[in-house]
Amino acid sequence: MIxxxxxxxxxxxxxxxxxxxxxxYCEIPRRFHGTLIDRCFGYVKDRSTPIAVRAFSMTVLHRLIEKEPDLRKELRIILEDELPYASPGFVSRARKILQKTDRQ
Incomplete structure (x- = not known):
């Protein structure tokens, strides 16, 4: 399994x-959401993880937690905390995700 x-x-x-x-881009079965959410949060928080992995993880997280207000708040806090120290690629993706969460 992937x-x-x-x-x-x-x-x-x-x-x-x-x-x-x-x-x-995949529809992820509900039974894998918990594991994948944990893994993605780990990638986003770990500054030693390559930027591309962190950016893709943000998008996956956003898709998985659209209907989970508590996790959305946690993602927002993590992204806002990372913005001052992040690379341009991370900042760009984080801002897009933050804008999407504002609209929800």
């Missing part, structure tokens, strides 16, 4: 990046 690969300790960055890129 999500099981993300749990491995020695998974290459390319696998993380492309898996998260793919998951942006």
């Amino acid at each position: 999500l099981a690969m993300l749990d491995a300790d020695d998974v290459p960055v390319a696998i993380q990046r492309n898996t998260m890129r793919l998951l942006q």
Whole structure:
């Protein structure tokens, strides 16, 4: 399973990046939401994670937690905390996600 690969300790960055890129566009079964939400929050918070993985994770998170107000607030807090220290790519994606959450 794709999500099981993300749990491995020695998974290459390319696998993380492309898996998260793919998951942006897939309908994810409800039974995997908890695991994937935890993994995505971990990627977004970890500053050593490559920017592309963090950006794709933000989008996946946003799609998964659209109907969860508590998790939306947590995502907002994390993104706002990271903005001052983040790269332009992270800032761009974070601002788009924050705008979308404002409209919900």
